[in-house]
Amino acid sequence: MPTNEQCKKFIDEIAPLVQKYAKERGYKIVSTVIAQACCESAYGTCALSPYHNYFGMKCGGSWKGKSVNLKTKEEYSPGTLTNITANFRVYNSMEEGVKGYYDFIAWSHYANLKTATTYRQYAERLQADSYATSSTYAQTLCSIVEKWGLSKYDPAESKQPMVEVKTMKPILTVGCLGDDVRLMQFLLNLKGYSCGSVDGDFGTKTKEALGDYQRSHPECGTPDYKCGPKTWGSLLS
Numbered sequence: 001m002p003t004n005e006q007c008k009k010f011i012d013e014i015a016p017l018v019q020k021y022a023k024e025r026g027y028k029i030v031s032t033v034i035a036q037a038c039c040e041s042a043y044g045t046c047a048l049s050p051y052h053n054y055f056g057m058k059c060g061g062s063w064k065g066k067s068v069n070l071k072t073k074e075e076y077s078p079g080t081l082t083n084i085t086a087n088f089r090v091y092n093s094m095e096e097g098v099k100g101y102y103d104f105i106a107w108s109h110y111a112n113l114k115t116a117t118t119y120r121q122y123a124e125r126l127q128a129d130s131y132a133t134s135s136t137y138a139q140t141l142c143s144i145v146e147k148w149g150l151s152k153y154d155p156a157e158s159k160q161p162m163v164e165v166k167t168m169k170p171i172l173t174v175g176c177l178g179d180d181v182r183l184m185q186f187l188l189n190l191k192g193y194s195c196g197s198v199d200g201d202f203g204t205k206t207k208e209a210l211g212d213y214q215r216s217h218p219e220c221g222t223p224d225y226k227c228g229p230k231t232w233g234s235l236l237s
Helices: 006-025 031-041 094-104 108-115 121-130 137-148 179-190 204-216 229-235
Strands: 069-078 079-087
Touching: 006 031, 006 094, 006 137, 031 094, 031 121, 031 137, 108 121, 121 137, 137 179, 179 204, 179 229, 204 229
Parallel strands: none
Antiparallel strands: 069 079
16 A cells, blocks of 8 residues: 555656657646546556556557556446456556657547536546446546645646545445545555455445444544545645
8 A cells, every 4th residue: 555655656647648748749738647647656656567557457459669568447337346357558657658648649530528627527538438437437536636736736727626525435335346445445554454465345344344433433433334425624734
């Protein structure tokens, strides 16, 4: 699990590169792209990071560069994660990886990203364009933007007021699966309440960690082993 310091260091390193290529290619939004890199690469700590593929980009039929075959999980039906192996693009540096992302979204399928004017709109379009199979992809990216204040990297005309967490996040209970569970697990581990691996599966260990966190944080209300608006607000603060 990346530490708070590792997360900040990764953002500090990749943000100027995203700003550079967003400006060169004519994109208005930077914050959501930084959030994508944080999400897809676990802040530069996932198995793809040594290959400088920070955006989870698979090879596809047009890719002529180097590749690596790795295990991953896809959410082909809401709430159900499927283990697969896939070939992913390999780059030689962080800058090459960021440039590669903008080459990837230059495909006409993603043309609507260039006209997005808010971080939320960019995230919603990514999900609508099926960039990822996660059913909560836009919510997860917006939460990362809000947690780290990434909208400061956007041009002034693209900034928008933050929305309260309770309007963004679903209530999570035992048995839930997906990226929101991963975010909750990441935050619990980050704050010292170990729920084991960040696997997107709300099981017994995650339940115990969440209950311990709620008992230690009165702002969460009565411990109920559910991650609702009050608990989300506490975790993301």
